[in-house]
Amino acid sequence: MTNNIAVKQEKRNKVKVYNQKKTDRNTGWLFISPFFILFGIFGVFPLIFTAFLSLHRWDILGTREFIGFENYINLFVNDPLFWKTLGNTISIWLMSTIPQLIIALMIAFFLNQAFLKGKTLFRLGIFVPNVTSVVAVGIVFSAMFGTQFGVINYVINLVGLDSINWKGSYLGTHVAIAAMVLWRWVGYNTIIYLAGLQSISKDIYEASTIDGANKFQQLIYITIPMLRPIIIFTVIQSTIGGLQLFAEPLIFGEGGNYQGLTMTLYLYQEAFTRFSFGYAAAIAWMIFFIIIIISLVNLFISQRIKSA
């Protein structure tokens, strides 16, 4: 009798466990489904469709003609402007990213010093540009980098140098756009580096101090190697962001020689002012490939640095 009850109980438990597993599975998929449904519609479908589009001549009215790889061939062979946008994008990206990461690293290193007072205030002040909208940044920097009455040229004149034609010259436009990116992202990278620095154990520094290492040696031999993963993270992020630069040049103006025209801005114009959807889709895939190639190069270089 008791045996019988025990068996029944066990059976019931089994059923319960089984049901619970089943509920877990169904509820699990139900709870994560919103992401997958939305991503399927607005992520996967467009990705595949961009590839399909890029093999067509396709305009906004929907008239389309299959042309194989002609868009890509045109991009490579017949479109010097595309290569110019690639050059502009890389130039602006390098001009903004390299100083941005170096300055951020320096600031983070100083903010991490024990003797420093007013850390919170400095951190707040340095981070605040990052929450400003890119449109606002574009507008105020366009005013500051005005050729005739801009405050930057005014300061340059005060030091005794000639005004720079920011909107008219190659270098001027690239510097102005890079300055916007630099200003907006130094604080962000500082915060990331600071978090990394704070996770390095104090013992290592103390041990090296006993061994007679000075601050500069500590920076080169301890801090930077320990921060390597975080530095790689910021480099990849700045690469992805820098190669997608769009709003800053749109607002500053691309200039008479298209010196401010970046790849994404070119994509936008092809798609939404000239309505050549097929060609723009080919540009989109090219941007994606270029981002992947540059990220791989980045990774390769950082591997080499590691083994050196």
Add this chain to the structure above:
Amino acid sequence: MNEVGQNKFGITLVYLFLIIVTLVSIFPFYWMFVVGSNDTSAINQFPPAVIPGNSFIENMQKVFERIDFIGVMMNSLIISGSVTLSVLFFSSLAGYAFSKLTFKGRDAAFVFVIATMMIPPQLGLIPNFMLISWLGWIDSFSAVIVPSMVSAFGVFWMRQYIGSSVPYELIEAARVDGCSHFRIFWSIVLPIIRPALATLGIFTFMMTWNDFLWPLVVLKDKSVHTIQIALRTLNDVYSTDYSMILAGTFMATVPILIVFLIFNKQFIAGLTEGATKN
């Protein structure tokens, strides 16, 4: 520590460096107000005015005449608010499932979520535009709200947080009492993860508020413009009147600055945790 630490000269240099960097960070905000509060003629001269003037109200009135400033601010508020609420709900729901429920295919699904973060948004720009046109959503808020209703970053962030802060025992106890998963999520998990909701919420709100490319493509009509699109229009159409444009830019920037200053701790904490865990 030696060198920089004890050397007076070194300390002064460090402070000097940080003060200069901070001033450079703040200067453009100051400059927005300087230009926005002066007459255009006071700006367009050498030397330019370098201190705030008293024409701010007047410049703002010009802004109000040219764009529906309050209207576009409300549009931005509605869009950012809806996106934020929706992202919070769906991301924490998915985060709960990913961290506390065991089911087949869960880990693969999570890797997939992470992988989607690597895809640059422009890649789908044109098909998304075509899709939105086909749905008849051009010039409607749905065009910007619906595609952003749940974010991969949000799901990732919530999974990490719920995984480490909600004890299994609590969930088990509730299940023994007969609570459904949704009930557990709603009345037990959500109250515990309030700090994470605050961080993700403020993050999402600011990202949506500052979003530019996608709204530019799908919100054509003036009546549905966000503040960013309206500012850009202002800058394009009246490009000579810098005082008016910057007065508007300043007014559009102040609210987001205030929000940031109130929530800066959550914001910065969220940022660093997101980055170091990645």
